[in-house]
Amino acid sequence: MAKTFTIDGKVVPFEEGETIIQAARKAGVYIPHLCYHPEFKPHGSCKLCTVKVNGWQTASCTMRAGENMVVESNTDELNSERRTLTQMLFVEGNHFCPACERSGECKLQATAYDLGMMTPHFDHFFPNRAVDASHPDWMLDFNRCILCSLCVRASRDVDSKNVFALTERGIKTKLIVNSKSGKLGDTNFSVTDKAAQVCPVGVHIRKRRGFAVPIGERRYDKAPISDLSHEAAVEVK
C-alpha cells in the first residue's frame, strides 16, 4: 500500500524521497512553477510553487512529501500570492509580450494568464539591457530573464560547460555569460546544449526562427499551462 498525502482534498500517492511537486505531477495535479524542472535539482527561488503543508507555507519543489500531509495549493489565498509574485517578475524585466516571439510558448505569460493576472500592478523598472546576439545561431535577450537559473544548471550539470552564471546579489542579481568578453559568441555554447532547451521564458532564442508558429497553434493556445497533458512537451522546446 503506497503512502499518500492529500492536495486540496485529493489523495496523492508518493514514493519515499519524492517532493510534493513531483508526486503531484505524477498524480496529474498542477502546481504553478517557473524555476522548477523535473530533470534538475530544485532551486526553490521563484516561490510560485508555494503550498501550505498542514497550515504552513513552503516551496513544494523542495519539500519532501510525507505520509498524511494535508497540502493546500489551488486556493484563493495562495493564488493571490502567486499572482503578486508573477506581477513582480513582469515589472522587474522588460516582458513585452505583444512583440515577443515566445508569446504563446512562454511559461511566465501562460502562468500569468492561468492565475488571472490582468495588470502588472506595480511600477515597471524598465531596466536597460542589451541583447547578446554575438553567437551565429543563438541570441540572449536578457530583458526577459526571471533568474530561474535553469540555463545555469543545465550548462553546468548536463553540458559540463558552465557557460552561464548568476552574478551579484539581491535586486541586482543578473544572468551573465562566462567568457572574457562576456559574449556568448566567445564561448563553446552550442544550440544542441541542454542549456538551450530549458528557458521557461524568452531569454534563449534560436536565431531567425521568429514567429514561425502561427497564432492558434502555439503551445498555450491549445491548452492552458495548468493542463498537464502537454507538460512533457513544455520542458523541451
Next chain:
Amino acid sequence: MTYNLETAQNPEKLRRVAIEPVSRVEGHGKVTILLDDDNKIHQVRLHIVEFRGFERFIQGRPYWEVPVLVQRLCGICPVSHHLAAAKAMDVIVGAKKLTPTAEKMRRLMHYGQMLQSHALHFFHLSSPDLLFGFESDVGRRNIVGVINAYPEIAKQGVLLRKYGQEVIRLTSGKRVHGTGAVPGGINKSLSDDERAYLLKDAYQMITWARDAVHLAKKLHNQDPALYNSFGVFRSNFLSLVGHKGEMDLYHGNLRARDDMGNLIFDGVDYANYRTYIEEETKPWTYMKFPFIKSLGKKDGWYKVGPLARVQNCNFIDSPLAEIERRDFVDYAGNTPMHAPLAFHWTRMIEMLHSAEMIKALLQDDDIQGTELMTSGPRQTDGVGLIEAPRGTLFHHYRVNDDDVVTMANLIVSTTNNNQAMNEAVRHVARRYLHGRELTEGLLNHIEVAIRCFDPCLSCATHALGKMPLTVELVDPDGTLVHSLSRNA
C-alpha cells in the same frame, strides 16, 4: 501650391484658436488658428502632438521581430506596417521572390486591411459630415446619428469592416496585431474551412462596396459646387503602381505626377527612394514634411492615398472597380482632380477593388498551398514599401551581421500627406472662417478637410467616435473671450 498662412508676420498681436483634439480621425492632433481683431486669419497649422519613438527603439532588436513589433505603431492599419516591415525583411533574408502561396496570402491580408480601414473611415468617421452636412446638428453628426437616419447604410458599413477584420484574422492569426507575415514568407495558409467561411460572404461585400462607391458619387453629383471646390489646392501625386501601370496596393514601382498629371518620375525601384524623396523638419510639429528632391521643398510636396492612386494608375485590374475609375476620370474631365472631398469617392473605388481582389484570391488554390517560405543570400539593407489605406508607406532598415537592427527609417502615409493637409485646412480657413465669428459648425469645416485624408495622426493610438473638443478664443491679454466645448 502656396505657403500662405503657414507663419504669421506678427503672431504676438493675434488671437489663438485651437481645435484640440481634432475629432473623428485616428490618433491625436490639433489645429491652431491665429486671428486678428477682425477675425481675419493670419496663420493655420495642423500639429501632430505625439512623438513616435519606434525608429529609435527597434534599434538593437533582432530583425525577425520587427514586422510584429512595428505594427504596434497603429491599431487601425497595423497590417500595413506589418507587411511593409516584412517586405523590407524579405530583402534582408534574400527572398527576392516569395512563393505564390506567401505572396497571395499577404495580398489577401492586405486587401482585408484595405477593406476594413476604408469602410471604417467612410462610414464611421466621415459619413456623418457627408450625409447630414458640415454644419448640421452636432448632436446627430456621428455614427449613432447615421444608424438612426440611414440604418441600412450604417449596417453595411459595420459588416464590411467586420468582414475585412475576419480576412485579417484568418491570414494573420488575429483581427488586430497578428503574426502572419514573416521575413521570407508567411507562417500559415488557409484551411478548407477558413476559405469557405470567407468565400460565402465575398459576393455580398462586392455588392455593398459598389453601393458605397455609388453613394460617394451621388454626393458629388448632388452638390458639385461644394464637392469640387471645398479646400481644393493643386499638388503633385505619389504612389506605387504595378509593373503594367495598374493599381497595385501591395507591390510595384514608384510613380509621381505633377498637378497637371504629367509624369515627374516613373518605374522607380523603391529601394532607391532616398534618391527621389527627402524629408524636412519644422519646429512646430513632430511630423516631418517629405518632398520630391528634384522639385525642392517649396514645390516638391505631394498627395498620397486613394486620390493619388486612382489617378496615378493606368487602370484597375478588377472589372467593377475599373468601371468606377473610368467614371471618376470622366467626371474629373480627364484632368487630375485635386478636390479633397474626392478622396472619399476614390477611397470607395479602392474598397470595391479590394473586395473584388479578396474574392479572386479566395478562388485561387494557391492560398491553400504548403510552400510558405523562401530565402537567399543575406543582405544588410532592406526597403519595403506598400500602399497603406492612407497612402504610400516606407520602411527602411539596416541589419548587422549579428542579425540586429542598426537603423530604421519610417515614412508613414500620413506624413506624406502632411503639407497637403496643412494646405487643405488653410484653404478652408480662408474660404469659410476668414472675417467671421467662429462657430462649432465653421470649425468643423477644418476637421472635414482633415478627415478627407483619413489621417492616422499618431499611428500609435486610436480612439473611435466623438472625442472631447474644446475651442477657446483668448484675447491678447489671455482673457477668455468665447468658448465652445463638447464632451466625449
